[in-house]
Amino acid sequence: MEVARTLLLSIILLPAIAGYSEREILEEFNLHKDLDTLTTSILLKLDPGNCFAIITDQQYYQILRENLFTKGTEEFPIYVVLVSDSEDLLSPNYKTVKMLQEIRKAGCQAYVIYLANGIQMERFFRFGDRHRLFGSQARYVVLHDYRLYSRKMHNIWKKIINVVFVRRLDGEKRHNPSNSTSPWFELSTVPFPAPLKDIFVGKRLDFWQDGHFRHRNQLFGDKVEDLAGQRLKVAVLDHIPAVTKRSDHINDSGSSLEFGGVEVEMVKALGQALNFQADFYESPNPDTEKWGRFQLNGTLTGLLGEVVSARSDFALGDFYYTRYHLALMDLSIPYDTECLTFLTPEILSDNSWKTLILPFSPEMWIGVCVSLLSVGTIFFILSTFYIYIHEKITPVSVNRKHFRIRNLIFWTERKKEEKGTIVEPRTSAVSLKVEKRAKDIFDDFSNCILYTYSMLLLVSLPKLPKAWAIRLLTGWYYIYCILLVVAYRASMTAILANPVARLTIDSMDQLAKSKLGLGAWGTETKKFFLTSLDETSQIIGERLDEVVNADEAVEQVATGQYAYYENEHFLRKVRSVRSDDDEQILHIMKQCVIHMPISLGLQKNSPLKARTDKYVRWVIETGLVKKWLSDTIEEFASSIEKPPEGAIVNLKKMTAAFVALGLGYFLAFVALIGEIIYFKCVTEKHPLYDKCDRSKYYATIVGK
Numbered sequence: 001m002e003v004a005r006t007l008l009l010s011i012i013l014l015p016a017i018a019g020y021s022e023r024e025i026l027e028e029f030n031l032h033k034d035l036d037t038l039t040t041s042i043l044l045k046l047d048p049g050n051c052f053a054i055i056t057d058q059q060y061y062q063i064l065r066e067n068l069f070t071k072g073t074e075e076f077p078i079y080v081v082l083v084s085d086s087e088d089l090l091s092p093n094y095k096t097v098k099m100l101q102e103i104r105k106a107g108c109q110a111y112v113i114y115l116a117n118g119i120q121m122e123r124f125f126r127f128g129d130r131h132r133l134f135g136s137q138a139r140y141v142v143l144h145d146y147r148l149y150s151r152k153m154h155n156i157w158k159k160i161i162n163v164v165f166v167r168r169l170d171g172e173k174r175h176n177p178s179n180s181t182s183p184w185f186e187l188s189t190v191p192f193p194a195p196l197k198d199i200f201v202g203k204r205l206d207f208w209q210d211g212h213f214r215h216r217n218q219l220f221g222d223k224v225e226d227l228a229g230q231r232l233k234v235a236v237l238d239h240i241p242a243v244t245k246r247s248d249h250i251n252d253s254g255s256s257l258e259f260g261g262v263e264v265e266m267v268k269a270l271g272q273a274l275n276f277q278a279d280f281y282e283s284p285n286p287d288t289e290k291w292g293r294f295q296l297n298g299t300l301t302g303l304l305g306e307v308v309s310a311r312s313d314f315a316l317g318d319f320y321y322t323r324y325h326l327a328l329m330d331l332s333i334p335y336d337t338e339c340l341t342f343l344t345p346e347i348l349s350d351n352s353w354k355t356l357i358l359p360f361s362p363e364m365w366i367g368v369c370v371s372l373l374s375v376g377t378i379f380f381i382l383s384t385f386y387i388y389i390h391e392k393i394t395p396v397s398v399n400r401k402h403f404r405i406r407n408l409i410f411w412t413e414r415k416k417e418e419k420g421t422i423v424e425p426r427t428s429a430v431s432l433k434v435e436k437r438a439k440d441i442f443d444d445f446s447n448c449i450l451y452t453y454s455m456l457l458l459v460s461l462p463k464l465p466k467a468w469a470i471r472l473l474t475g476w477y478y479i480y481c482i483l484l485v486v487a488y489r490a491s492m493t494a495i496l497a498n499p500v501a502r503l504t505i506d507s508m509d510q511l512a513k514s515k516l517g518l519g520a521w522g523t524e525t526k527k528f529f530l531t532s533l534d535e536t537s538q539i540i541g542e543r544l545d546e547v548v549n550a551d552e553a554v555e556q557v558a559t560g561q562y563a564y565y566e567n568e569h570f571l572r573k574v575r576s577v578r579s580d581d582d583e584q585i586l587h588i589m590k591q592c593v594i595h596m597p598i599s600l601g602l603q604k605n606s607p608l609k610a611r612t613d614k615y616v617r618w619v620i621e622t623g624l625v626k627k628w629l630s631d632t633i634e635e636f637a638s639s640i641e642k643p644p645e646g647a648i649v650n651l652k653k654m655t656a657a658f659v660a661l662g663l664g665y666f667l668a669f670v671a672l673i674g675e676i677i678y679f680k681c682v683t684e685k686h687p688l689y690d691k692c693d694r695s696k697y698y699a700t701i702v703g704k
Contacts, residue, residue, distance in 0.1 A: 035166075036064045038185050038208050039112060039141060042164060046139045046220050049109030051077040055100075055124070057085055060114035060143075079103050085117065089124035100133045111140045118145030125156050129605055134160060136605040139220050141166060144188070149200035155310040157200070159605040161192040161223050165202060184209045187219065192607070193227040193276075224611045227276040234267055234278045235306035237286055237317030241569045241632040242598070245282075257282060263316040263600055265628045266335065266619060273615050274608075278314070288548060290521060291317060304328055307601055313608070315601030318567065322596075324524050330606045333613045334597030335625050338567040343575070344505040344516065345560040346587035355656030359491030368484065372456065375477060376449040379470065383442040386467040440466050456481045506590040511563060512539045517556070519547040520565035537593075550574070557586060565593070569633050576636035 043052065056064060061082055081099045083089065089096075111134070115121040121143070128134040136159050142148070144167030157163070169184040188202040207214040236259055238245045243261040259280050271278050283289070283303040292302025300308050307315040307329050319325050321334050357365065442448050442465055451461060455478060465471055505511050511518075518540060520526070529541025547553045547564065554574050556562035564571075568588060575586040600616065602609055619625055683689055689697045 034182055034210075035060075035114075035168075035185075036066060037211055038166065039064060039114075041208065041211060041213070042141050042166075042187075042219065043110060043112070046110055048076050049138075050107040051079060051103070052110045052112070053079045053081070053103045053108040054112045054114075055081045055083065056112070056114040057083055057116055057120075059116050064112075064114070077106075079106070079108060083115070083120075085120075087120070089120050090127050092124075092127065097133075100128070104133055104135065109135070109138045111138055113140060113142045115143065118147035121145060122147050122150070122153060125153065125160070129156055129159065132605065134605065136160060136162075136607045137610055138162065140164070143167075144186075149202075151198065154196045154200065157190040157196065158192070158310070159603065159607055161190055161607045162220050164189055164205065164219055169207075182210045189219075192223045193230045195230065224274065224607055227274050229275055229277060231277045231279050232271075232313040233311065234280045234314040234316060235283045235303055235312035236264065236280050236315075237283055237290060237303045239290075239318045239570065240567075240573045241629055242318040243316050244632060261316075261632050262336070262625060262628045263318075266600065266616065266625070267314055267316065269619055269624070270612060270615055274611060283315075283317075291319075293522070300328070303601075307603055310603055313603060313606070317601070319599055319601045320596045321599050322524070322528075325601070329604050330602040330609050331599035332602065332609065332616050334599050335616050335620055336598050336629070337595045338569065338598055339592040340565065340567055340594050340596050341571070341592050342505075342511060342518070342563040342565050342589045343554065343557050343571045344511070344563045344587050344589055345557055346502055346504050346585040355492070355495060355654070356660055357656075358495050359488050371480075372452065376445075376452040379442045379452060379473065380445045380448040382467065382470050382473065383440060383448070383465075386440075386469065387443065440470075442470055452477070456484070458482070458485055502587075504587045505563070508534075508536045508540065508591060508593065511589065512536045514563075517562045518544045518565070519553050519556075519562060520544055521547055521550070525565060554578070554586070563589075567596075568592075572633070573636045 054064065061080070079099070079102070081096060081103075083092070083096060087093060087096065092100075113121065113124070115124070122145075125134075125148070134140075140160060140163040142163055142165055144165045148165075165188045167186040167188065169186050185208045187205040187208060189205055190196075191201060191203045194203075205219055206217045236243045238259075241261060242263040243259055244264075246258040246260050257280070264280065267278050267280075270276075283292075283306050285302065289302035289305075292300045292304035294300055299305065303315050303317050306312040315329065318338070319329075319331060321331055325331060360368065441451065441461065441463060455461070455474075458481060461474070465474060505514060505516075523546060526541055526544045526546065529537045529544055532538060532541070544565070550564070550566070551574075553562065553564040557564050558578065571586075571588050575588070578586060600612065602612065606612075683697075684691075686697060688700055
């Protein structure tokens with residue numbers, strides 16, 4: 001253990017001190033050797049967490065090194081940072097910063113900061129607070145110096161409240177009733193939760209002499225457990241569902257605004273648990289600045305500006321749990337997640353003129369057309385093949401019926417010859433008449449096409465074909481036509497009964513492929529999309545514009561040319577206030593871009609964070625967050641998208657029938673005009689045409 005401790009110190013310590021003896025140092029800086037004993041006594045009264053951290057200079061290191069590492073602290077690692085007297089701790093060197101980062105990462109909860117230069121120590125605290133090198137829950141032992149109590153340090157002592165200032169009381173005999181020559185040390189702290197005024201007045205804790213505390217008071221108590229009714233500033237931004245602006249009237253705190261919402265109720269519950277009163281006020285220029293933006297001078301406006309500048313203890317406004325916000329402030333544990341998505345225009349698709357073709361898909365219509373053409377051709381091929389076979393085989397083969405006819409004729413002629421009747425020789429006209437094949441219904445190609453089309457409309461044939469092969473094909477084709485017609489009718493009925501289809505954007509891919517303009521608040525949202533690993537999100541990020549006024553963005557969405565990015569509850573609210581008579585309805589995209597964690601905002605390094613996290617966890621577990629959320633969105637929770645038109649067959653849905661009828665009239669009129677033109681230009685000018693005797697023309701021309 002000792003070897004490891006020695007190795008640790010040899011690695012951590014900066015260049016060693018040379019040329020000074022312990023006595024010379026004590027005399028030059030008016031220090032006392034008992035300071036190391038006092039420091040050890042204080043450290044033994046607190047829990048260091050994982051380790052101790054000592055930040056000191058060359059002078060105080062000579063005092064501390066003798067006894068600090070051997071008296072009761074050997075159970076924990078000790079990190080020592082030795083700074084140079086000339087080092088500017090508002091901008092320390094790399095080794096110092098790296099060491100402080102390692103101490104924070106190791107989880108040290110006890111800091112001893114002894115620096116002879118008060119200005120150097122003051123700048124060191126400012127640097128640590130700015131870059132989060134100090135934890136607000138850690139315990140600090142600091143040398144008393146009046147330069148630590150200036151007004152610019154007040155914000156530091158509002159955050160670092162677990163601190164003990166060590167001050168030597170030389171020459172004050174009233175505190176030294178004994179005859180001991182050992183000096184007295186006064187231990188004081190910041191007066192939290194009492195607010196700091198223009199002049200810093202510390203709170204005295206105890207006195208120490210000869211290894212003993214006079215009053216034995218608790219040095220590091222829990223100062224956040226009871227805030228003694230102090231008033232804390234809470235900056236708010238009207239944003240659903242975190243904060244809602246209810247009414248303009250004087251409330252108990254004297255404010256002219258009344259606020260509600262999930263986060264407002266949570267802070268009120270925290271006020272009851274921690275015994276403080278919350279003064280809610282709206283951040284400056286909320287309509288234009290909202291959460292806030294960086295100015296050219298590096299300052300922040302809006303809600304973030306209030307909490308970063310320490311003018312507000314809490315900030316409420318739907319803060320996303322992101323690195324951007326964590327770099328500027330503290331965030332409580334997330335109390336809920338919100339669906340962030342886009343508000344897009346929705347257009348009713350008026351495709352009533354296509355009702356006749358909607359029952360089948362394009363592929364199905366192609367199949368039906370192919371079957372119409374192919375089946376008629378197949379009927380004609382089978383009929384032609386049947387005629388060919390009949391003409392080739394029937395004259396050679398003689399069937400029984402022909403035998404009976406011929407035998408009957410022969411027997412009749414023979415009887416007449418026996419009676420002496422002269423019978424003229426008969427030809428085989430009867431037999432030729434019997435052998436001649438009658439014309440069938442599918443012998444002509446035009447009939448094949450006509451009858452197959454009529455079969456598709458379930459029109460019965462005038463008679464059945466004689467050929468058995470064609471009869472079988474006719475039966476199966478009828479089954480196909482019945483199935484096809486029944487499916488078409490059922491689909492048509494469903495289309496007429498169902499509401500009008502809507503054209504909506506419900507996924508990121510559809511949004512990226514659309515031509516809509518995209519907008520969202522702040523440049524950080526654009527960076528979020530651009531830094532995503534998803535290619536679709538990057539495409540959206542390139543087209544995303546920064547929106548200043550949400551109402552103007554919603555108006556652009558209503559025109560059908562824009563999409564606005566926000567949380568789902570906020571989008572439901574803005575949609576609920578719009579008129580339902582708009583032709584283009586506002587639609588919330590079903591796919592969530594991200595489920596973002598939401599937290600309460602606090603000052604950076606706020607001492608209230610640990611207690612806030614504790615009670616936020618409690619209200620989540622008890623279900624109060626869900627209850628407050630339902631109360632907040634109750635007004636517009638029932639605001640759903642306008643339901644589509646019901647199952648009513650009106651003239652609009654029958655547009656396709658009128659389109660088909662009008663198309664038929666048009667084609668018939670065109671055909672009539674064509675016939676008239678042909679008659680005038682071709683028929684009447686023919687040399688054989690005679691308007692008084694048209695039979696000769698038609699017998700010659702049409703007969704051909």
